[in-house]
Amino acid sequence: MKTHLTGKEIIEKVGFVYQLHISPKKIGFNEVIYTVYLKKGEVKKGAYEGGKPDATFSFKDEDFVNIATGKMNHQIAFMRGALKMKGSFSATQKFTADIFPKPSKM
Structure with a gap:
């Protein structure tokens, strides 16, 4: 994940600081x-x-994985109580599966 999230495209697209409690x-x-x-x-x-x-x-680790892989939308997770969010609304809106690396096919 570190390699993916250090890319210039992600930095320019998102530009926020997130703290994750897993x-x-x-x-x-x-x-x-x-x-x-x-x-x-x-x-x-x-x-x-x-x-x-x-x-x-x-969030719980399994919910984090589901959000990061795109299996669960972060907004749906929030409404179901699987995700708790605090902070800037615009920052939370950019927290999508698009910022995470795509899972490798094994």
């Missing part, structure tokens, strides 16, 4: 935090240290 079973428990910094094209494990991210997303 939990194995239930949102908010035993979560791992990642910062996806699409202003510079960086992905790192840990909370965003440059102030406040443009948007924060919390």
Whole structure:
């Protein structure tokens, strides 16, 4: 994912900082935090240290995979309670499967 998200096209298209809280079973428990910094094209494990991210997303790992692979729309996931969002509306609207690498066919 780091290789894909450092591309100039993604940085120009999105240009936001996302903080992802991914939990194995239930949102908010035993979560791992990642910062996806699409202003510079960086992905790192840990909370965003440059102030406040443009948007924060919390979900279970299986729901993250479904959103990232395009099997579930992030707006539908939000309405079903599978995704919690905070932050800029425009930043949340650009958080789509298009920013993630396409799954390889094995």
